[in-house]
Amino acid sequence: MERGTQEDARAIEHLVAEAYTVISGPAGEPRDWAAMRAMYWPCARMTAIRADGTESCTVEEYIATKRDFLTDRGFSESALVNRIEVFGAIAHAWSSYSGDWTEPDGTQGATRGINSFQFRRDENGEWRIHSLLWQVETPSLPLPADMEARA
Structure with missing residues (x-):
């Protein structure tokens, strides 16, 4: 197998940015659920690790349970x-x-944390998200210094 190219890395970077963009927007603005x-991937899982356990769902379940919060509260x-x-x-x-x-x-309200995205190419050679796992920062689990925003 060969390592990915810079073009692959740029495509992944773009897909990560789009994953944030699609759930973000001002209050009252519908999100682009089709995007x-x-x-x-149709079989993708989205899993949050929380202090009280995990919450895992499909993309459809995520949309159904988070739609109102994301659009009503102006989540970004x-x-x-x-x-x-x-x-x-x-x-x-x-x-x-x-x-x-x-x-x-x-x-x-505010949050920070780390998302772990796993990707794979589809049959057309395009990258798609295979799974997403995330954990929110807490006082006892701060972001590592090298994952803080750079000035």
């Missing part, structure tokens, strides 16, 4: 630092993120 479905999330590795038809992106939203009482 989200297209960037993930973006990458801080991405580390991308490509090997043949598989790739991984370790992506720290920062996000925010507005609570119903008008106060701002």
